[in-house]
Each structure stands twice: as structure tokens, then as C-alpha cells.
Amino acid sequence: MEAYFDNSATTRVYPAVKDIMIKVMDEDYGNPSSLHMKGIVAERYIKKAAESIAKTLRVKPEELIFTSGGTESNNLAIIGTALARKRLGNHIISTQIEHASVHATLDFLKSLGFEVTLVGTNDKGIIDPKEVLDAVREDTILVSCMYVNNEIGAIEPVEEIAAGVKKINPEIYMHVDAIQAYGKIPVYPTKIGADLVSISGHKIHGPKGSGALYVKKGLLIKPIIYGGGQGNGMRSGTENVPAIAGFGVAAEESFRDFDAKIEHIRDVKNYLIEKMTSLPDVFNNSGDAPHIASFSFVGVRSEVMLHSLEDSNIYTSSGSACSSHKRAASNVLTSIGLSKDRLESTLRFSIGEDNTREQVDYIFETISKLLPVLRQFTRK
Numbered sequence: 001m002e003a004y005f006d007n008s009a010t011t012r013v014y015p016a017v018k019d020i021m022i023k024v025m026d027e028d029y030g031n032p033s034s035l036h037m038k039g040i041v042a043e044r045y046i047k048k049a050a051e052s053i054a055k056t057l058r059v060k061p062e063e064l065i066f067t068s069g070g071t072e073s074n075n076l077a078i079i080g081t082a083l084a085r086k087r088l089g090n091h092i093i094s095t096q097i098e099h100a101s102v103h104a105t106l107d108f109l110k111s112l113g114f115e116v117t118l119v120g121t122n123d124k125g126i127i128d129p130k131e132v133l134d135a136v137r138e139d140t141i142l143v144s145c146m147y148v149n150n151e152i153g154a155i156e157p158v159e160e161i162a163a164g165v166k167k168i169n170p171e172i173y174m175h176v177d178a179i180q181a182y183g184k185i186p187v188y189p190t191k192i193g194a195d196l197v198s199i200s201g202h203k204i205h206g207p208k209g210s211g212a213l214y215v216k217k218g219l220l221i222k223p224i225i226y227g228g229g230q231g232n233g234m235r236s237g238t239e240n241v242p243a244i245a246g247f248g249v250a251a252e253e254s255f256r257d258f259d260a261k262i263e264h265i266r267d268v269k270n271y272l273i274e275k276m277t278s279l280p281d282v283f284n285n286s287g288d289a290p291h292i293a294s295f296s297f298v299g300v301r302s303e304v305m306l307h308s309l310e311d312s313n314i315y316t317s318s319g320s321a322c323s324s325h326k327r328a329a330s331n332v333l334t335s336i337g338l339s340k341d342r343l344e345s346t347l348r349f350s351i352g353e354d355n356t357r358e359q360v361d362y363i364f365e366t367i368s369k370l371l372p373v374l375r376q377f378t379r380k
Contacts, residue, residue, distance in 0.1 A: 008350030049248025073198035080221030089139030125154030153292030162193030206250030
């Protein structure tokens with residue numbers, strides 16, 4: 001049996017996504033900037049994808065900028081805001097538990113002279129809105145906060161944060177990294193009060209290399225890629241039409257029977273938690289998101305457990321896929337105050353719509369056999 005429980009790293013594309021991408025590459029391969037019919041047909045794919053994705057977000061299609069993925073969306077939101085608003089201030093607020101694509105971007109801006117305040121969390125990984133609001137200054141231009149944490153699945157109070165920030169100063173931009181939230185919980189930018197929202201295609205069974213940034217109508221940000229003016233001047237370069245078309249189809253498929261899919265995913269997660277926590281010295285670090293479960297297998301290093309499970313065709317993660325090659329302690333697990341033995345032994349299991357209770361049983365049986373052996377080996 002194979003049990004792929006790394007869906008927060010990436011998902012398998014839907015068959016319909018694969019089909020539309022092949023059609024675009026093989027038949028409708030025109031450049032969407034070309035004036036002939038091949039170009040017009042290609043452009044139609046982009047418009048249709050924008051309409052499909054906008055419908056799931058309850059926004060206007062023209063408020064979406066297609067990108068190469070979540071990382072670029074986060075970069076464009078943060079750097080674009082900073083460059084556009086630097087005359088108004090140079091202070092940005094974010095959190096200690098953000099994805100590397102946010103933290104690294106903020107580090108870059110610090111090298112340009114911007115000041116950054118990072119707010120911590122409680123032991124559940126939840127940001128206190130009051131701490132964010134207390135950090136607001138006269139020169140604050142942007143608040144950036146993720147919606148769902150990618151390592152433990154904590155759901156952040158972004159709506160409350162946005163409302164409080166706007167009450168202090170309506171001119172402060174609110175950016176929400178919704179890459180792990182989109183397709184798992186409702187993400188409606190206008191309801192949240194967000195000016196900028198990042199999403200990604202390959203987290204919802206779309207292709208890698210596809211993403212989008214919601215930019216509220218009338219908002220001013222600077223592009224970070226210059227050229228021929230594609231993407232309404234905000235993202236130059238010939239559009240990746242196959243990926244965009246695939247993203248659009250993935251959005252349509254993901255949100256079909258949405259409630260039933262999420263109920264199934266949450267059931268598998270809860271069953272996994274029940275089984276894992278019945279094992280000795282296994283601790284649950286999971287937040288409330290329906291699809292992410294985090295466990296510390298005390299006495300076994302994360303990498304050892306990960307590769308031991310891989311030998312049994314069980315695929316999981318020791319953290320964020322984008323930073324899993326790094327050996328530094330997770331900023332998320334550190335922020336929630338995990339002890340050293342739990343920090344070093346944590347794995348993330350991320351559930352998708354194709355996962356089952358039967359797979360959980362297989363994982364449980366495998367880990368039940370592995371744990372005593374690996375712990376004995378570690379002690380030696």
C-alpha cells in the first residue's frame with residue numbers, strides 16, 4: 001500500500017487538469033499577446049481561469065494577478081507594497097511563524113532599510129491580535145499574516161487582525177498568505193478585510209508553477225518584474241497558459257462538493273490523531289485546520305522516522321517542503337515552545353481528498369512496529 005500524506009507540500013493533479021494542460025500545449029499553444037486567432041484562443045484560457053478562481057474567492061477576475069506560485073505571490077505583495085509606499089513609512093508587521101517566502105522577503109527589505117516587527121504566538125501557534133495592534137506605528141505600511149500555518153495547521157485570526165489594523169489606520173495594507181487555507185477553509189478577501197491575498201495552484205491539485213495574488217481594486221503596488229506589460233502591467237512576461245488553465249480547472253474541481261470533501265479530510269485527520277496519540281510518547285501538535293496534523297515521536301529524530309516510513313511507501317514531511325532541507329530548528333515549533341526532544345522528533349502529516357482511514361490503519365501498524373526498534377537504536 002502507498003500512503004501519501006504530504007499534500008501540503010504538493011498534490012497530484014486532477015485528471016481534468018492534466019487533460020487541459022496537454023490540450024493547451026499541443027493544440028492551443030499560441031502566445032496570448034498575439035493578435036491572431038491562436039493568440040486569442042490562448043487569452044481565453046487565461047480569462048476563463050481568472051473567472052473560475054475569482055468565483056471561489058468571491059472577487060472580481062480583474063483583481064487577480066497570475067504568478068508562478070505562492071512564493072512569487074508573497075514576494076509581489078510584500079515588496080510591491082513596500083516599494084509603492086516607502087514615502088509613507090518603512091515599518092512592516094508580520095509574525096514569527098510565517099513561511100520562508102515571507103521571512104526571506106522581509107529580510108531582503110530590511111537590507112533596504114525597512115523595519116520589521118515579528119509577533120509571536122501562544123503554545124497553540126495562534127497570533128494574539130492585540131499584539132499585532134500594539135505593534136502598529138505611525139510609519140506602519142503593511143501587516144502580513146498567514147491564514148493557516150503550513151507546519152501545524154493553526155488557523156490565525158486574520159479577520160480580527162485586519163479589522164483592528166484598519167480601525168487604527170485604514171491606509172495600512174493587510175496581506176494574507178492563504179496558500180495553505182485556500183481550498184481547505186473558505187477564503188473570501190472582502191470578508192476577511194484583506195487587501196492582498198496569496199494563493200497557489202499545486203496545493204489544490206493544480207500544476208506546480210501556478211499561483212495568483214488578489215489585489216483589491218484601487219490598491220497601488222509596484223511590480224517586481226518588468227517587461228512587456230502583461231498581467232495589466234503588474235507581471236510582465238509571456239503567461240504560462242497551460243499552468244494557468246490547469247489552475248482554473250483545479251479551482252473548479254476542488255470547490256465542487258467542497259463541504260463533503262473537507263468533512264472527509266477532517267475525518268481522516270481526526271482518526272489519524274486518535275491512532276497516533278494512542279502510541280507511547282507520541283504528542284499531538286495539530287491546529288484546527290482540517291488537513292494538517294503534526295506529531296512529535298519522542299526518542300526518534302524526524303529525518304530517521306521520515307525515511308523509515310518512506311521504506312514502507314508512507315510519505316510525510318519534517319516541516320515545510322520549501323525549507324525541509326535546512327537543519328535549523330523550525331521557527332514554528334520553537335514559537336509554540338516545544339521542548340528540544342519534541343522539536344527534533346516532529347513530523348507533519350497533511351491529508352488530501354484521496355486519503356482514507358485504511359491508509360491511516362496502515363500507517364499506525366507501521367509506526368507501531370517501527371517506534372520500539374528506532375527508539376532502542378537511538379538509545380544505543
